[in-house]
Amino acid sequence: MTPQIDELLEYTSELRESLEDMCYQFGGWNEKIGGLTTNGLSALEGAFSALRWDDPHPMPSMCCDEPGCKKQKCCGTPTLGGYRNTCGEHRPKEQADDK
Numbered sequence: 001m002t003p004q005i006d007e008l009l010e011y012t013s014e015l016r017e018s019l020e021d022m023c024y025q026f027g028g029w030n031e032k033i034g035g036l037t038t039n040g041l042s043a044l045e046g047a048f049s050a051l052r053w054d055d056p057h058p059m060p061s062m063c064c065d066e067p068g069c070k071k072q073k074c075c076g077t078p079t080l081g082g083y084r085n086t087c088g089e090h091r092p093k094e095q096a097d098d099k
């Protein structure tokens with residue numbers, strides 16, 4: 001490829017990554033589908049559109065590990081079977097009792 005095309009692809013990738021970061025940071029969470037939403041913010045609507053994302057945008061990697069739960073994961077717990085990421089509702093009881 002020509003240097004101009006390489007440069008354009010690198011720039012496009014950088015833009016995409018920045019838009020995704022903005023959506024992760026400022027997007028809301030939709031518990032019905034388990035994904036990010038714009039919550040009607042026009043700046044995020046523009047970003048979702050540029051990323052070709054539906055609103056809401058499914059994010060299975062950000063969902064609670066509890067089967068069937070679509071809440072956003074927020075707690076990490078090491079277990080014998082590996083690291084488990086859950087929502088506040090499904091975090092282990094002893095961790096929930098910590099202050």
Ligand SMILES: [Zn+2]
Binds near residue numbers: 065066069086090
């Ligand atoms: Zn959960």
